Amino acid sequence: MKSPRRTLLALALTVAAAFGPALFAQQPAPADAGEAAFRRISDKLICQCGCNYGLTVCPHLQCPSAPVLRAKIREGLAAGKSEPQILEAMVAEFGPAILAAPPAEGFNLTAWVMPFVALLLGLALVYYVARRWLGRRKATAPDPYLLERYRANLEREMKKLEE
Amino acid sequence: MDALGSYSLLLAFGFCIYAILAALIGHWKQKPLLQQSSERAVVAVTGLVVVATFCLAVLLLRDDFRVAYVASHSNRALPIYFKFAALWSGQEGSLLWWSCLMALFAATAVSVNRRTHPHLMPYAVAMLMTVLGFFLVLNNFVVNPFALLAMQTPHGPQIFSPPDGGGLNPLLQHPAMVIHPPMLYLGFVGFSVPFAFALSALITRTKGEQWIHITRRWTMIAWMFLTIGILLGGRWAYAVLGWGGYWGWDPVENASLLPWLTGTAFLHSVMMQEKRGMMKVWNMVLIFATFLLCIFGTFLTRSGVLSSVHAFAQSAIGPYFSVFLTGLLVLTSAVLFWRLDFLKSENQLDSLASRESSFLFNNLILLASCFAVLWGTLFPLLSEAVRGVKISVGAPYFNKVQIPIGLFLLFLTGVGPLFAWRRTSFDSLKRNFTRPLLFGALVAIVAFLFGARNFYALMTIFLAFFVIGTIAMEFFRGARVIRQKEELGWAGAMVELTRRNTRRYGGYVIHFGIALLFIGFVGNAFGVHEQAEVLPGDEINVRDYRFVIQGIDQDETDNHIASRARIDVYKGGSLLATMEPERRFYKASQQPTTEVAIWPHLSKPLEILRHPNADIYLVFSGMSDDNQRAVIQVYINPLVLWVWLGGVVMVLGTLIALVPSRPPEPGRPLRRRKPAKERHEVAA
Numbered sequence: 134m135k136s137p138r139r140t141l142l143a144l145a146l147t148v149a150a151a152f153g154p155a156l157f158a159q160q161p162a163p164a165d166a167g168e169a170a171f172r173r174i175s176d177k178l179i180c181q182c183g184c185n186y187g188l189t190v191c192p193h194l195q196c197p198s199a200p201v202l203r204a205k206i207r208e209g210l211a212a213g214k215s216e217p218q219i220l221e222a223m224v225a226e227f228g229p230a231i232l233a234a235p236p237a238e239g240f241n242l243t244a245w246v247m248p249f250v251a252l253l254l255g256l257a258l259v260y261y262v263a264r265r266w267l268g269r270r271k272a273t274a275p276d277p278y279l280l281e282r283y284r285a286n287l288e289r290e291m292k293k294l295e296e
Numbered sequence: 297m298d299a300l301g302s303y304s305l306l307l308a309f310g311f312c313i314y315a316i317l318a319a320l321i322g323h324w325k326q327k328p329l330l331q332q333s334s335e336r337a338v339v340a341v342t343g344l345v346v347v348a349t350f351c352l353a354v355l356l357l358r359d360d361f362r363v364a365y366v367a368s369h370s371n372r373a374l375p376i377y378f379k380f381a382a383l384w385s386g387q388e389g390s391l392l393w394w395s396c397l398m399a400l401f402a403a404t405a406v407s408v409n410r411r412t413h414p415h416l417m418p419y420a421v422a423m424l425m426t427v428l429g430f431f432l433v434l435n436n437f438v439v440n441p442f443a444l445l446a447m448q449t450p451h452g453p454q455i456f457s458p459p460d461g462g463g464l465n466p467l468l469q470h471p472a473m474v475i476h477p478p479m480l481y482l483g484f485v486g487f488s489v490p491f492a493f494a495l496s497a498l499i500t501r502t503k504g505e506q507w508i509h510i511t512r513r514w515t516m517i518a519w520m521f522l523t524i525g526i527l528l529g530g531r532w533a534y535a536v537l538g539w540g541g542y543w544g545w546d547p548v549e550n551a552s553l554l555p556w557l558t559g560t561a562f563l564h565s566v567m568m569q570e571k572r573g574m575m576k577v578w579n580m581v582l583i584f585a586t587f588l589l590c591i592f593g594t595f596l597t598r599s600g601v602l603s604s605v606h607a608f609a610q611s612a613i614g615p616y617f618s619v620f621l622t623g624l625l626v627l628t629s630a631v632l633f634w635r636l637d638f639l640k641s642e643n644q645l646d647s648l649a650s651r652e653s654s655f656l657f658n659n660l661i662l663l664a665s666c667f668a669v670l671w672g673t674l675f676p677l678l679s680e681a682v683r684g685v686k687i688s689v690g691a692p693y694f695n696k697v698q699i700p701i702g703l704f705l706l707f708l709t710g711v712g713p714l715f716a717w718r719r720t721s722f723d724s725l726k727r728n729f730t731r732p733l734l735f736g737a738l739v740a741i742v743a744f745l746f747g748a749r750n751f752y753a754l755m756t757i758f759l760a761f762f763v764i765g766t767i768a769m770e771f772f773r774g775a776r777v778i779r780q781k782e783e784l785g786w787a788g789a790m791v792e793l794t795r796r797n798t799r800r801y802g803g804y805v806i807h808f809g810i811a812l813l814f815i816g817f818v819g820n821a822f823g824v825h826e827q828a829e830v831l832p833g834d835e836i837n838v839r840d841y842r843f844v845i846q847g848i849d850q851d852e853t854d855n856h857i858a859s860r861a862r863i864d865v866y867k868g869g870s871l872l873a874t875m876e877p878e879r880r881f882y883k884a885s886q887q888p889t890t891e892v893a894i895w896p897h898l899s900k901p902l903e904i905l906r907h908p909n910a911d912i913y914l915v916f917s918g919m920s921d922d923n924q925r926a927v928i929q930v931y932i933n934p935l936v937l938w939v940w941l942g943g944v945v946m947v948l949g950t951l952i953a954l955v956p957s958r959p960p961e962p963g964r965p966l967r968r969r970k971p972a973k974e975r976h977e978v979a980a
Contacts, residue, residue, distance in 0.1 A: 192890060228685075234689065235687045235688075240679065241679070241687065244693065248671055248701075
């Protein structure tokens, strides 16, 4: 029989080869910098026609908003503006609701921080509960001699079962 | 038929009120016959609501456009299955459909449990009928589906019937919409049963884990339907909306995810109560929260407080939902505080390295994820209320916040089953962890060598295959013992193993499905999207695919006019497929839509086996400004198929877990259980 490590390696290679090449070997050739910047900015904006889609993916052809916004981004890039400058100009013209995610500043910071604050508070609560429950166990800890005997019995039984 | 439907609804409401009063008075005055009568009233309510739903379905199928709902949501040329689906496509119909499913669930729960758990029935009946009663109020007095169209004449209002209806929203004319809403509603409604029984058990101080034994299967069924509903919603969005994705963190999508997350936490933590008598308060909180989030989700979907690409049924019912939701919140909180002493934990934690601890962390992460979704969904409202500034919280926010949480959850999915109840030794952990960790790491390294450089994608691959490794090891170890003892083959031993503990191994299958789902999510990091304006004979080149435009055909049916682009897809010189994305114009509603072409699609299983890695997704958006060239969008979406596959595996796992485990054969040692008397004991 093959060693478990070899089996594991063979399995991992088979699995990775099954879906890896098609996924990663087809990574797109790096687009030109302008197009990449256009895509990055579009991804950060929401179409303003009321459809609620991101600007990159708004699927409406007769959309009154998406082509205008896309043209504005291209104009900005052609004029040599940076990504933050273009986003700033968009916010100035259409309001902060055009951004797909709120900027992490001022009151909006709470949008970003609160989930992780809640997670930390939850962790503290879990720690507190676990400590309390563990403390309760210590207060009612069984006789160590009996516990040792019980463990020895259990191990003997487990060995029997495995045989 | 409309009169029959209307009167049935009105009578159902009357019986509903009677059921609540009879159940409570029968219990307080100790009148068994009155209690029995309340249970029969539940059956009567169900029959009447089913009749009303049947009436609306018949009116839709008969094109009775005198009925306002039929006139607004159907038309003569609509295919018959969409006419039936129109039942839940608008506000009035979908609320009636909700009532119908709720009534069926309530009647089944009452019928199944009334003899075995009579002491729980009065409050369970009262609670189930209160929830149903709320929806019947809406059905009867706020958004009646049987309202007729009328016009004012000199002789008073005159009922009239337009020659044809306005038609079903074209976005809803997709096969997934025939089954997606019923599945989602079954999930939402299904949680009302564990909710009602939990509340009843708390009020009556029913000792032990009886309410959990009663409702465990109900909870799993509801969770399964919610899972199917969410996945079908994703499938619908993917195939219909034409933006290339299946999950956009839209408020309506989020609304369905919230109870799924708390429901998942409940299904895990409930095991702590069953096995160790722990987390009693927490489980109550979780099941209450899950049901309240179901109602909250419905409120979000229908009130119009948040704009959504999925909202098709909005009206001014928001205030009714707000009042009902507040009432439920006050009631559940009050009962919980009133009975807090009763929910004292029986056991203690033996070690931090134990299954109990892993469940605590699992619950923490699921709840953190739920909070993050809720917070992000409601933050635009909060911002507007506090600062008066309207902002958007979309996919970039949710992806940034949820991906780390999701990865931690995936890690716990792998780690949790490796811990034993009470305590786990370091040696045991080392023994159980090493191989799955190595397996995950090896796959991630190979993926890295193939060119994957995205950190989150690599972490997901590592953790997903770590989870798969742990599950495989669990099956392997158990099957090896059975194989030696029973002289069975590997497959037979695995089936036998699963049959002996369906809940445990069904759970592992669900975890396997989750791992597949996450592998599918990895594909999002590697998708491409191109758009081109083309003439017949032109080519679009994306990655190593070549798309040749063959032509554009016109087609017309009674329901719509279609423009269809014929596109040959080549890879490495060989023709893969001819794809036909469409642009349709629906005559009745006068609305254009896109019909996406997806390859490989589910109707070609052999193609799926040959090309499991990427969907080619074509959208015919329409014609260019000069009306000469077709606008074609090309998406290459890797690994999407794994998402659907993961969903199917999750449902399969739930079905396995729902099957009762095979009892041990005579001569085998029996697992120690508490005596039935103790389990079913009711506090005086």
